[in-house]
Amino acid sequence: MTGAAIRPSPRLPAPFFLAAPATLLFIGLILLPLALTAVLSFNVYDYSSGVQNRYTTANYLTVLQDPYYLAIFWRTLRLALLTTVITVLLGTPEAYILTRMGKPWRSIFLLVIIGPLLVSVVVRTFGWSMLLGHDGLVNHALAMLRLEPVQLLYTETAIVIALVHIMLPFMVIPVWTALQKLDPTVEAAALSLGASRFTALRRIVFPQATLGILSGSLIVFGLSASAFAIPGLLGGRRLKMAATVVYDEYLIELNWPLGAAIAIIVLLANLAIMLAYNRMVERQAKRRLG
Amino acid sequence: MGFLHLERVSKLYGEFAAVRDFDLEIEQGEFISLLGPSGCGKTTTLQMIAGLVAPTNGRITLDGRDITREKPARRGLGVVFQSYALFPHMTVAQNVAFGLEMRKIAKAERDRQVAEILSLVQLTTLADRYPREMSGGQRQRVAIARALVIKPPVLLLDEPLSNLDAKLREEMQFELRRIQRVVGITTIMVTHDQAEALSISDRVVVMEGGRITQVDHPYSLYEHPKNNFISSFVGKSNFLAARAVKETAGVSLLVDNTDLKIPATGNYPGGELCLSVRPEKIRLTDPAGGMLRGSVSSRYFLGNQWLLSVATPAGEISVSVANLGAPPPSEGKVTGLAWNIEECRILAAEQEGILQS
Numbered sequence: 001m002t003g004a005a006i007r008p009s010p011r012l013p014a015p016f017f018l019a020a021p022a023t024l025l026f027i028g029l030i031l032l033p034l035a036l037t038a039v040l041s042f043n044v045y046d047y048s049s050g051v052q053n054r055y056t057t058a059n060y061l062t063v064l065q066d067p068y069y070l071a072i073f074w075r076t077l078r079l080a081l082l083t084t085v086i087t088v089l090l091g092t093p094e095a096y097i098l099t100r101m102g103k104p105w106r107s108i109f110l111l112v113i114i115g116p117l118l119v120s121v122v123v124r125t126f127g128w129s130m131l132l133g134h135d136g137l138v139n140h141a142l143a144m145l146r147l148e149p150v151q152l153l154y155t156e157t158a159i160v161i162a163l164v165h166i167m168l169p170f171m172v173i174p175v176w177t178a179l180q181k182l183d184p185t186v187e188a189a190a191l192s193l194g195a196s197r198f199t200a201l202r203r204i205v206f207p208q209a210t211l212g213i214l215s216g217s218l219i220v221f222g223l224s225a226s227a228f229a230i231p232g233l234l235g236g237r238r239l240k241m242a243a244t245v246v247y248d249e250y251l252i253e254l255n256w257p258l259g260a261a262i263a264i265i266v267l268l269a270n271l272a273i274m275l276a277y278n279r280m281v282e283r284q285a286k287r288r289l290g
Numbered sequence: 291m292g293f294l295h296l297e298r299v300s301k302l303y304g305e306f307a308a309v310r311d312f313d314l315e316i317e318q319g320e321f322i323s324l325l326g327p328s329g330c331g332k333t334t335t336l337q338m339i340a341g342l343v344a345p346t347n348g349r350i351t352l353d354g355r356d357i358t359r360e361k362p363a364r365r366g367l368g369v370v371f372q373s374y375a376l377f378p379h380m381t382v383a384q385n386v387a388f389g390l391e392m393r394k395i396a397k398a399e400r401d402r403q404v405a406e407i408l409s410l411v412q413l414t415t416l417a418d419r420y421p422r423e424m425s426g427g428q429r430q431r432v433a434i435a436r437a438l439v440i441k442p443p444v445l446l447l448d449e450p451l452s453n454l455d456a457k458l459r460e461e462m463q464f465e466l467r468r469i470q471r472v473v474g475i476t477t478i479m480v481t482h483d484q485a486e487a488l489s490i491s492d493r494v495v496v497m498e499g500g501r502i503t504q505v506d507h508p509y510s511l512y513e514h515p516k517n518n519f520i521s522s523f524v525g526k527s528n529f530l531a532a533r534a535v536k537e538t539a540g541v542s543l544l545v546d547n548t549d550l551k552i553p554a555t556g557n558y559p560g561g562e563l564c565l566s567v568r569p570e571k572i573r574l575t576d577p578a579g580g581m582l583r584g585s586v587s588s589r590y591f592l593g594n595q596w597l598l599s600v601a602t603p604a605g606e607i608s609v610s611v612a613n614l615g616a617p618p619p620s621e622g623k624v625t626g627l628a629w630n631i632e633e634c635r636i637l638a639a640e641q642e643g644i645l646q647s
Contacts, residue, residue, distance in 0.1 A: 188342055189375035193389035193440060194363045203388075207379045285379075 041260035051256055059261035069245070069262065073269070076242040079156060079231075080224035083163040087220050088213055090164070091171030092206060098172070099179045113169050121166060125233045128162045129153055132234070154236035162230045167223060171216035178212025179205070210285045218274050225270050242266040293318040293476055294339070294444055299348030301334050308334040310500045312348070321470055321477045323487035326497035327523065332480045333448060335497075339478065340446050341365050352443060363392075368437030368475075372449040374429045376421040382408070382432050383417040389440040407439045410469060427458045434466070438473060445470070447479040451486060463490055484524045488512060496520050518637055521566045528572075528607045530565040532636075543636065547603045550581055552631055567634040569597070569610040572627050574618055580626020582607070586619050600627060 041059055044052040063069045098109060116124065131137045132152040139149040152158050182205065190200035206213075228243035235241065240248070242262065249259030292315030299312040309331040316322055324332040337343040339350060341362035350358045357365050377385050383404055390400045408414050411431040421429055430450065437445055450466065451459045467490040470477050481487050487494045488508040496504045496511070504516045515521035518529060531546040534554070542551045543563060552565070577583055584602030596611045596618050607627060611618050619625050 183373050183375060185371045185373055185375040186377060188362075189369065189371055189436075190377070190388070191362045192340060192342070192367065192369040193436070194366065194392035195388070196363065199392070204377055210379070 037260045038264055040257055041264050043257040043260075045255050045257040047255075050254075059258050060265070062258065063261055063265060072240050072242060072245050073266070075156070075239070076225055076266070077269075077273075079159055079163065079241065080221050082160055083167055083224040084217050084221045086160070086164045087167050087171040088217060091168055091216065092175050092209065092213060094168070095172045095175035095179055095209075095212075096201065096205065098176050113172050116166070117169055121229045122233070124166065125162055125229050128158065128165070129233055132158050132161070153234065154239060156235075156239065158234040159231050159239065159241070162234055163224050163227060166230065167220040170219045170223065171213075174216040174219070175209050175212040178209040182208055210281065214278070214281045214285065218278060221277075222270060222274060226266070292316050293320075293353055294478075295349075295351045296335075296339070297349045297351075299335070299338060299345045299350060301331070301338060301343060302346040307500050309338070309345075312502060314495060314502070314505065316476060316478070318476055319474050321467070321490060321492045322479070323491040323494045324478065324480045324497060325482070325484060325487040325494050325524070327482060330497040331500040332482075332497050336446050336448055336478060336480045339444070340367055340369050342369075366440060366442055368440060368442035368445045370430075370433045370437050370445070370447045370450050372452060374421075374433040374453075376429055376432055376436070378421050381418050381420055382413060382424075385421070385432055386436045386439050389436065393440065403439055407435045410438075410472065411435045426454050427462060430454065430462060431465075434469060438469070438475070443476065445475045445477045447477065449480055449482070451481070451483070459486070466490060488524070494524075496524070515566075515635065518564060518566065521635065521637075526569050526608065527566045528569065528605075530567070530604050530607075532563045532565050534563060545582075545604050548582065550604070552634070554636065562638075564637045565634050566637060567607075567629055569608045571633045572607065572609045572629045574598075574609065574611060575626035575628050577624045577626050580628045582627045583624065584627065585624045586621050589618065589621055591617075600625060602627065 040051070042055045042057065044054040044056050044058070046052055094113070098106060098113075101109060129136075133139075134149065134151070134153065136153070138152060142149055152161075186208075187200050187205055190204040191197070195203065226243050227241065228247065231239065231241040232244050232247070235244065243266075246259050246263050246266070249255050249262060253259075294316040296312050296314045299309065300307060301309045312331075312335055314322075324335060326332050334343060338345045341357070341360060341364075345358060348358070349356060352365070377388065380388070386404045386407060387400050390403060395403070404417075405414070408417055411434055413428065413431050413435065416424065416428060421432065424432070430453075434450075447466075451462055454462060463486055466479075479487075479491065488511070491508060493505060494508055494511050495502055498519055504511060504520055506514070511520070512525055515524060515527075518527075521527040522529075532543045532552075533546070535542050535544050535551075537553075541554050543554050543565065544551055545565065574580075582602045582604060584600040584607065586598055587601045587606065588599045590597045591613075593613070595613055598609045598611065598618060600607050600609060609627065
């Protein structure tokens with residue numbers, strides 16, 4: 001190792017050579033399909049003869065002017081934001097409790113949190129549809145308490161409940177990592193200065209986990225906004241989100257160019273929101289926490 | 291009755307006693323150091339006073355009030371942690387103001403007190419910096435200001451200088467004493483550095499294995515250590531094995547392997563004794579004129595002094611000589627050693643093998 005490091009001019013192509021497999025994979029599986037999708041979104045579509053070799057911006061204009069699609073975008077944004085906020089509120093205390101746990105329990109509960117990731121999203125979503133259905137466990141429980149049954153399945157509530165359940169580990173793990181790096185005496189210092197336990201958490205501990213909450217939020221927001229199985233199974237035919245409408249355009253309407261246009265719009269919107277959020281929070285957090 | 295009083299305070303972790311029967315009375319305005327090697331229980335003692343660790347037995351009273359079971363927030367003591375434990379997401383001024391905010395002091399009054407304490411620690415110009423934009427010494431000052439601003443009855447310092455480099459440490463040490471004098475606050479400092487403890491405290495408490503072994507003023511602690519551990523931990527010491535011999539007129543101590551006899555007064559138990567002499571108390575003489583004779587085995591120049599190791603029949607003896615006039619004899623040369631008899635301490639030899647020939 002030292003020999004190579006001392007050598008004055010290492011062979012120039014070596015780094016490129018080493019990076020090549022990953023680069024090829026990235027180009028072949030991400031950039032190329034993305035570029036093809038972008039091109040496809042400008043193709044003309046004709047209902048009788050399919051995709052034409054002519055180009056137009058009509059697909060984009062259709063999507064951006066049709067209240068049907070705009071309502072779906074708005075719902076996607078709203079539900080993804082709501083999911084993110086709820087996972088922050090649940091995940092941050094959960095991560096804190098995890099850091100304060102003793103030796104055997106911490107590993108056990110970490111497994112409990114990560115465990116659900118080992119089960120397919122589709123299976124878990126079916127589980128939720130059984131729980132929340134008209135004849136499901138929740139309504140049975142309500143009936144036993146002599147309350148009116150509620151319509152949960154095929155509502156936005158059902159989608160958010162399932163999204164929160166599936167996204168929680170993606171929030172807990174980055175926040176937990178951030179909290180682990182904290183100096184435990186900082187909390188003791190707050191207590192010695194007269195802060196109550198709750199104040200010490202709110203004013204001192206959680207603000208230091210900002211960067212963890214930030215990265216957790218980005219992951220949760222991105223995954224929620226592009227979630228497919230959950231809105232597909234729990235939203236039914238009526239409540240569509242961005243990913244399910246793209247699926248419909250491709251496989252039911254067979255209007256690939258329109259589907260591609262929607263996919264590109266969702267991608268750009270998602271990117272813009274995440275970058276803006278990242279800049280806003282990170283600029284503040286960077287100066288304080290490095 | 292002292293201002294802060296610890297009565298037979300112990301902390302047990304299962305069978306292991308981190309602190310055992312700690313008894314100490316501290317006067318108002320005193321600067322006390324808890325000195326000992328790591329694991330001697332000094333930090334645990336400090337945490338029990340701060341309320342961060344609950345004592346297993348014993349009682350702690352502050353100004354006549356029993357605080358043994360009181361929460362840290364209610365005790366209102368100022369604590370400076372080893373890592374400083376500054377709030378990284380707050381500016382210096384916000385850090386310092388936090389304790390006042392918790393006491394619900396109005397904004398204007400808070401700002402005034404923060405400005406006052408920051409000028410005491412000479413940080414007025416850095417009030418809007420974040421901790422990570424500051425040097426170790428500056429962070430240390432912030433930690434002290436944050437602890438002092440709530441006007442606590444007692445200031446607790448946990449190894450406050452151990453994260454600073456040598457030159458800064460020396461500077462901060464006197465700075466700490468200056469601030470303590472200005473405020474007049476009762477202070478307890480935990481340290482493993484004997485020089486630090488000696489230079490700035492009114493009294494030093496030496497701890498070993500969870501117990502207090504000696505409480506004394508720095509000068510008497512250095513001059514009259516109670517056992518071999520203290521004489522080697524506080525400063526350096528040479529230990530000479532010796533035994534008592536009966537003479538016609540009283541008792542003498544005969545240093546092993548030599549014919550050096552030291553007249554002594556008092557009663558000595560038979561068997562092994564131990565003479566301890568500080569390196570700086572030993573003079574170099576010409577080979578024939580000293581109490582012991584030996585050849586210099588190593589010689590180091592430390593700037594203000596020379597440190598010599600001399601091989602004698604009684605063992606290796608280290609001698610420190612002030613850098614005055616001509617350099618002392620070089621390696622291989624033969625020299626004599628002498629000291630005033632009243633400046634060596636006679637202790638019973640201890641079993642634990644602390645005796646270093």
